[in-house]
Amino acid sequence: MRWFEIALVVLTFASGIIWLLDKLFLAKRRATREGLLDDGDEPVLVDYAKSFFPVLAAVLMLRSFVAEPFRIPSNSMMPTLLTGDFILVNKFSYGLRLPINNAKVVAIGEPKRGDVVVFKPPHHPDQDWIKRIVGLPGDTIAYHNNQLSVNGQVMQYQPIGVYQGVANGAEMTGAEEFAEALPGRPHHVLEWTDRVMDPGEGEWVVPAGQYFVMGDNRDNSEDSRYWPMHFLPEANLRGKAFLIWLNCEGWFCTNAFDASRIGTTIK
Structure with a gap:
């Protein structure tokens, strides 16, 4: 999704610059109709920039710094x-x-x-x-014999049962499910216990x-x-x-x- 991130940044800055230039210079010229062939109407590009910049900026900020x-x-x-x-x-x-x-x-x-x-x-x-x-x-x-060790302490494993996968996860049907007592964050893992070598x-x-x-x-x-x-x-x-x-x-x-x-x- 790197292409989306790059596109979002480019569009946000481009629309913001157009909006800023219009506010600082172009809008004043339109108000006095000083520009050559200027009828005083707001250009379509400026209209789009003013409409999309707040939305793009909000999405960029949320996506980059929040979630x-x-x-x-x-x-x-x-x-x-x-x-x-x-x-x-x-x-x-x-x-x-x-x-x-x-x-x-x-x-x-x-x-x-x-x-x-x-x-x-x-x-x-x-x-x-x-x-x-x-x-x-x-x-x-x-990691040896399907067991994780942290600083010499072997994690404890509680058997949950045979796993039944669905859809794309069906390939794991038949694997053993365990509760791994990782310090601070116990969670479940899957293992093929019948494999000779890992x-x-x-x-x-x-x-x-x-x-x-x-x-x-x-x-x-x-x-x-x-x-x-x-x-x-x-x-x-x-x-x-x-x-x-x-x-x-x-x-x-x-x-x-x-x-x-x-x-x-x-x-």
Whole structure:
């Protein structure tokens, strides 16, 4: 959606400049009809600029500094988030950032373990991904035998049962669902417990200013375990996911629609 962000910024500034120039110079000339062939009428371009600038400016401010909508494109965060969930992301949880370049201009808060975050992955900076933060700067993260460890403490897992997926999530039917006792943010995860070898196993020490992220769908998530650099820089964070406001598959809700997920808080 980077193209939309760029277009929104360009249109907002262009309409604002046209409106300002008209207010400072052109409107006065029209009032006295000093311009050559000037009949005193307001140009169509100025009329459009004056009409759209307040709307565009409001959308830009809300989207950049308050909340931004995203759509979940994959099953990597099942069972917490499903393909087709439309979510809202808090844009000021981790500081106010400029649109387009994502540069932080005001520091407000820091990510906490367990936060579900939207970010730009270092190896795909033109995309927006969503995962859960499991490792903070300085942490030692390990993943072995389908178990997550944080600073030497193995997370506790409570079996929930066999998962039954629907629509695009049907591929995970038969996986085991567990409640993972991540400190500060218990949540559910999915695992294929019958797999002999897990290529995502390993141990990592999180550097300063970076984070270790994982998907809740542990066997179907391209996350820090598999990245070339393994860690997410703080500068790549876009915001904290906090609410599902719609669920339907297909951009125009042409497929399944699940009204029960509307208004669900993301934990």
